[in-house]
Amino acid sequence: MASPTLNSKANYHHGDLRKELIKEAILIIREDGVNALSMRKLALNVGVSRNAYTYHFKDKKTLLSAIAEEGFKIFTKRLRLTTNDNNIKLTKKRVTEFVTNYIYFAIDHAEYYELMFGQELWASQSSTESLKKEAHQAFKNYAGQIAEYHRQGKIPITISPLQYAETSWATLHGMSRFLVDRIYTPESADEMCASIINLFWAQLNPK
Incomplete structure (x- = not known):
């Protein structure tokens, strides 16, 4: 053929x-x-x-999975979600960069974000294995950073590092959805970022 x-x-x-x-x-x-x-x-x-x-x-679902997978690669690089945790110190500047980069990635790349975290692929269980691997690795790297900070005594929180990673990620995702869906206007993004940064920094309370 x-x-x-x-x-x-x-x-x-x-x-x-x-x-x-x-x-x-x-x-x-x-x-x-x-x-x-x-x-x-x-x-x-x-x-x-x-x-x-x-x-x-x-088919279309395979193409959409490839787009979402590419989105996770850009997302991981932009947020510096690496497994080399010792090279990323826990500072307010780092928290500020992480929160701001997350929120503005969602705003600036809504076409990626919708596929990365929306129901188009996940609810229909049509995501490819390579997409699942990329998505899971992104969260695994983030949770790994939180766990390392906790192990070093830089995060004296009472909940487990995994719970903190899940709830903080969910907070960022919720705020991002409000902005992407225009429930909140893009002009309010900086103010929302500042609120999340202050909340996270107060919770982390590093030494």
Whole structure:
């Protein structure tokens, strides 16, 4: 069976085509929402045959998982969610950066955030294994940082490090949803960030 034929508008190598499909899909979602995305429309916009995308994505859910997975990679890098906890000191500046980066990632990359944490993929249980791995690793790294700070005596909290990681993450997610869904206006983001930062810093109360 011959490989999918690409037209003259987009004579991509396979690796380039995958990136181009994701890039165009993000643009469609950003402008018109995830429901506006169809594989037929995507192929037309990129300029390839309808079957060309199947080399990289068997269906829409697979494509959406790839977008969410890419989102987690950007998210992890931006929030410095690494396993090398000893290189990240617990300071108010670090808490400020973490909270601000989280909230503004959600605002600036709502098309990623919706897929990363929304029901489109998770409630339907259609997320790919690689997406699950990337998502779980992001939280695992965050919980690992909290656990390390706690072990070093920098976080004298009474609840377990895992509980603190879960509740603090949930707080950030809730505030982010309010902003992404425009329940709160984007102009209130800085004030909300400041409130969360002060709350977290008071709870952490490092030595």
